[in-house]
Amino acid sequence: TASALVFIFFQLAREQTVQERIFNEIHALYDRKPQADKSFRPQDYAELKFMDRALKECLRLWPPVTFISRxxxxxxxxxxxxxxxxxxxxxxxxxxxxxxxxxxxxxxRFDPDGFLPESVDKRNPYAYV
Structure with missing residues (x-):
């Protein structure tokens, strides 16, 4: 987990526009919540579609586990x-x-849109581990 976070922060530090999109997506979700309860719940994270794609792209470029043996x-x-x-x-x-x-x-190239459903559907299902 620690190495994954280091590489996620490393990659996002290099991607100012991605940072801004993630910030705006989180802020928009926060703004949609009722004033009485602004806390985030686990199910809220499913709405953060761009952030999810950006994190997957970070892990694609910098996998914390570099190989699997069988x-x-x-x-x-x-x-x-x-x-x-x-x-x-x-x-x-x-x-x-x-x-x-x-x-x-x-x-x-860092490309979170490589994890849009239409992009994922074109790939071998085992291409991203």
Whole structure:
């Protein structure tokens, strides 16, 4: 959690317009609340659509977990014919996965709109971990 927050703050510090949009989105939600109860509840965060996309984009660029390892229990033959034999360890490099230009056009650019539903629908569902 700490490393995720550091990278989120790092990225948002570089994105003034994104900061302003998040601030305005939070402020608009606050303004819609009744004067008698301005407190935020967990369900309120679902309304912060842009903030959600911006946080996902921060985590795409700077994943706090850079790889996942799994022990292969049965032989697996990949589409290209390569064999992953039982007993070996397979690593998924999340940092590289999140920078695949086939899944994320211009993958080094910070783009919260890459998490709009129409963008997500075009991607492999396993492209963002």
């Amino acid at each position: 022990a292969i229990t049965d032989d697996i033959v990949l589409a290209d014919g390569a064999l992953l034999p039982a007993g070996c360890v397979a690593n998924v490099q999340i940092f590289d996965l999140h920078r695949d230009p086939e899944q994320f056009p211009d993958p080094e």
